[in-house]
Amino acid sequence: MDKLTIGIFQEPHLDNKTGGGFSYYEALAQAIDQYEFHESLDIRFIQNNFPESGSNLKRVVRIDPYKNIKKKVRYRHFINHRIIKKTKHFFSPLERTYNRYETVFEEAVQKSIEEELARNKIDLVYYLHPRPHKLNYPYVCTHWDNGHKSMFAFPEVAMNNCYQDREDYFHSILGKAFGVFCESESGRRELLRFSSINEERVFVVPLFPGKVVTQSLPASAQESHLKKHGLGKNEFFFYPAQFWSHKNHYNLLLAFHKIHKSYPSVKLLFTGSDKGNKEYIKEVVANLGLERQVLMPGFVTNGEIYSFYKNALALVMPTFLGPSNMPLLEAEALGCPVICTD
Missing domain, CATH: 3.40.50.2000 (Glycogen Phosphorylase B;)
Structure with a gap:
């Protein structure tokens, strides 16, 4: 029987001081890890090869995003952060150099992650926590709210590029997902109201206590x-x-x-x-x-x-x-x- 293998990225940047975002991720990740799925479905948690990526989850696939990156690119990244980053504000050409090297490195990391996913035979990625990404890989994702459209223009959704970041997420992430998981029927209706996403790709995974x-x-x-x-x-x-x-x-x-x-x-x-x-x-x-x-x-x-x-x-x-x-x-x-x- 063919299996569908789903990869779930761990989120080492989240901690218990993050609030509800951490509580949601922690509870859902552990529930998935402990659940006995049908034999046609295989779940793997994707753990980056970084010290802060420790985990007590059982179904873990460990990847190293850096191992496929060319030494030349890694060296430039090192120079970029150790030297150019500290001096770029004094000389405008350095600013352009820094941005160019940073873009090249980010693209190399993304490509390396995609190669690692394919090598581990991951068919689909499931993002438990809403976050922007640029991976060229099929995925489903979690959606929590439409706050920048549904409520007043508070600073946290309207200032410091927050509104544009949320809009970019709407169009570049949610719009391309195989499926979008909302926390309630009300949340699903709200998402469909504020977006042009095909309603057949929007589902409800009910919210749960921490x-x-x-x-x-x-x-x-x-x-x-x-x-x-x-x-x-x-x-x-x-x-x-x-x-x-x-x-x-x-x-x-x-x-x-x-x-x-x-x-x-x-x-x-x-x-x-x-x-x-x-x-x-x-x-x-x-x-x-x-x-x-x-x-x-x-x-x-x-x-x-x-x-x-x-x-x-x-x-x-x-x-x-x-x-x-x-x-x-x-x-x-x-x-x-x-x-x-x-």
Whole structure:
């Protein structure tokens, strides 16, 4: 029986501080690795031969993108990054030389990866994480949102070339995919609304909660986590979200300010890393006089997040971007009430 071999690129650049993107990739990769597929389907995770590409996955094919690259190209790349990159700003011809060498090297790497995929008899590549690429190889890909078109022009989707990068992704990646996997029926309808992609190539792989729901902590451990952050059971609202503008911390603070007048002991907990908006949110907190009621511990562990879900008054999710988000499913799985935008 002929087999269809699917290669899945590992994403060593993602870590647990990436937020939902990492949680999604980690949970899906491990689920695929552990699942027993039909004998006509073979799954292989593609691991680049770099130190940071370590993995605990079982079905791994290791490739070395550099081994097929000519020594002359590798030498130029070395010179480019060790010398030309540091001096190109002083002499315009060096800028052009740097860009030319960089393009040649990137093309060589892409060709080498394609050769390695073919050598390992990979028929189709599956990108679990949305990302741009230039490989000349058949693929299916994941699609999460159309935020640059569906919501306000926040900096993270409209400035610093972000809008154009997203548009390029729409046309050059999604448009050429054999299949596009959306996280929900609403997400599928939204993609079809904002693009000209053939609807027969757009499918739904339902969103799922992250690995936090697999945690199981005794009450004593949960109490320890709450005490660490000055919290009590059923005395706080919880919002796990990175500090992007579209996450809408601002309006949540205005609403919480009104609640605080009637329930002064209730607190609001923000977890997540700063993506450029945290200092502004701190200013808003100070202007509203809520410094003691609003907590922002930054990145926290899965164990702590589990404890927050299990002991919060509710998860609050006022984000402008959706239509679905992992914390909603995590809260449901762990029995935490949910207040969210529709």
